[in-house]
């Protein structure tokens with residue numbers, strides 16, 4: 292019997308498996324698809340995600356990774372380039388298709404010693420008489436382990452089967468993306484257009500491989516006509532991007548953005564929730580990969596401590612620290628993010644914020660640091676103080 296079963300081998304699952312295997316634990320990852328496979332995403336990695344990739348030992352100097360310097364914000368006729376803040380994170384972001392990224396991370400976990408079963412769909416949790424999760428069922432049979440990590444994404448069937456439905460008081464957003472061939476595929480800035488719709492934005496992320504990942508994110512609603520929004524926006528992008536139907540190399544595909552801890556608690560006896568299964572996307576930006584990798588690291592640290600505990604009671608106490616460790620890491624910035632996203636649902640606030648913001652680079656730099664959750668508490672006193680004022684709920 293393995294020490295840990297991980298359900299899902301997206302960024303959260305593979306990172307958790309990698310950390311656990313590296314510390315000598317037996318880990319079995321069950322993944323319903325087979326790598327490499329497509330995953331709908333913007334493919335943008337902020338310095339926060341880069342830090343986690345470096346911590347995992349992923350070789351980001353290998354061919355295929357494309358670095359970016361920061362964010363270019365556009366609203367009306369104003370534009371502003373903001374390099375990533377110098378706050379202790381790596382000074383660059385990356386792009387990499389999820390087709391590649393998830394494959395690389397899954398291989399990385401296997402190289403660290405995890406066992407990966409692909410084409411293996413988890414259909415239900417297994418529980419003992421007390422209700423504790425003791426494993427999972429797949430089409431092929433039953434798998435048991437003292438601890439199970441849910442990393443099965445936004446719809447997390449595993450969590451739903453245990454009664455953990457998305458919270459109604461937390462919005463679920465939506466995003467959709469399409470790839471285009473573009474002469475500007477190697478633009479060194481991630482570009483965000485802020486004047487498309489309240490509480491939403493359009494993005495252009497150069498992939499450095501001849502294409503751009505182009506999409507729209509709506510932070511407050513899962514019901515929207517993303518195709519109409521994207522088409523209307525792309526019709527007014529500068530022609531040098533080349534976003535015409537002829538240059539489209541994929542269909543438009545979208546998926547949900549579970550943000551600001553839409554599903555809680557993050558621990559049920561025997562089961563830890565990581566990444567999208569626990570709604571761990573930043574509510575003000577839609578970024579989820581860095582947070583999934585971070586939660587995976589925290590989950591692995593928690594599990595390692597629990598399995599080293601001398602008694603079953605001490606083990607359980609260690610596991611129960613996981614939700615507060617997650618809240619401690621990002622609860623406050625997520626509360627700020629939810630407040631911000633709610634405010635900019637009002638078109639007047641959105642317009643005022645973007646116009647005034649783009650006219651004031653220091654203010655925008657500050658907002659990027661704060662809302663992008665890239666503050667360095669030891670150096671950035673105001674941002675850190677504002678973050679501390681928000682409750683970690």
Ligand SMILES: Cc1cc2nc3c(=O)[nH]c(=O)nc-3n(C[C@H](O)[C@H](O)[C@H](O)COP(=O)(O)OP(=O)(O)OC[C@H]3O[C@@H](n4cnc5c(N)ncnc54)[C@H](O)[C@@H]3O)c2cc1C
Nearest residue numbers: 299301302303323332333334335413444466566567579580
């Ligand atoms: C259009 C769009 C654009 C986005 N852009 C960005 C971006 O640019 N940057 C960013 O940081 N975030 C972005 N996000 C968010 C990001 O995609 C997610 O936060 C991230 O994928 C979460 O990783 P995860 O490992 O938790 O879940 P997932 O990546 O969803 O992985 C879950 C895994 O579990 C597997 N699985 C599911 N059910 C089962 C089952 N029953 N049995 C076995 N396996 C199962 C799935 O096949 C999958 O491999 C975007 C999201 C969308 C929808």
